[in-house]
Amino acid sequence: MLVGRISENKGFTLFELLVVLVIISVMFALVGPKFAGSMSNMRLRTTSKKISAALRYARSQATSERISYFALFDFDKDRLSIISSREASDETGEKDSGDDKERPVGSKVYDLPDGIKLDRAASSEGRVDFGIFQIVFFPSGGNSGGEVILANDRGKRYKISVDFITGAVQLGEIGAQA
Numbered sequence: 001m002l003v004g005r006i007s008e009n010k011g012f013t014l015f016e017l018l019v020v021l022v023i024i025s026v027m028f029a030l031v032g033p034k035f036a037g038s039m040s041n042m043r044l045r046t047t048s049k050k051i052s053a054a055l056r057y058a059r060s061q062a063t064s065e066r067i068s069y070f071a072l073f074d075f076d077k078d079r080l081s082i083i084s085s086r087e088a089s090d091e092t093g094e095k096d097s098g099d100d101k102e103r104p105v106g107s108k109v110y111d112l113p114d115g116i117k118l119d120r121a122a123s124s125e126g127r128v129d130f131g132i133f134q135i136v137f138f139p140s141g142g143n144s145g146g147e148v149i150l151a152n153d154r155g156k157r158y159k160i161s162v163d164f165i166t167g168a169v170q171l172g173e174i175g176a177q178a
Contacts (some may be wrong), residue, residue, distance in 0.1 A: 040115055040152050047116050048150050048158040048171055051080055054110055055135070055162060055169045058082045062083055062137035073121055073133040073148055078112040112150070119151040124164070143167050149174070 058069040061084070068085040084107075112118070121133040123146035124165040145164025151157045161170045 025073075040154050041156050043113055044116055044150060044152040044156055044158060045173075047112060050110060051148070051150070052160050052169050052171045053078060054082055054108060055160065057108070058135075059137045059141070059167050059169070060142065062139055062143075064095060064139050066139040068139060069137040071135040071137070073118055073135075075118045075121075075128070075130045075133065078117050080110040080112075082108040082110075115153045117151055119149040119157060121146060121148045137167070141167055 057069055058071050062069040065084065067087050070081075070085070072079065072081045072083065073079075117131075118133075121128045123133075123135070123144060133146070133148065134144070135146050143164055144161055145162055147159055147161040148159050149159050157174045159174050161171050161172070162168070163170070
């Protein structure tokens, strides 16, 4: 014969579970946008480092192969193309047909990821916000110099500078500007 209660319920009530779910939802609502923003900023920094490395590659190839290399920043397509003067002279007037199959064999093309764009560029010849901006790397180790600014959709910007005397490529974060 059983004396007292048969069993005690040691589970959670539906109300307690709902309270916990509401607390978790509020936490995700507050933390989620911050996490997404940091991912966007990290993607911008990674892209800036890749473009800096591509410019260093162009400089290195120009001096080792003893031919000029061109870094072409296409603001309309948010793309960087690295081509040699040999490849540029091999093309038959259709410099950028938009078809990647027509691209010279040795050229390098870097499409910017979604949410990252070429903001502006500047050289001794002036500022560029659209079209094509180019930096030329000469066989002697010199270059035409310039700077390119990349931006993400959250307003964060990175500046990539190429010193026209030394050819040094520098990457730096700049404050948000309107």
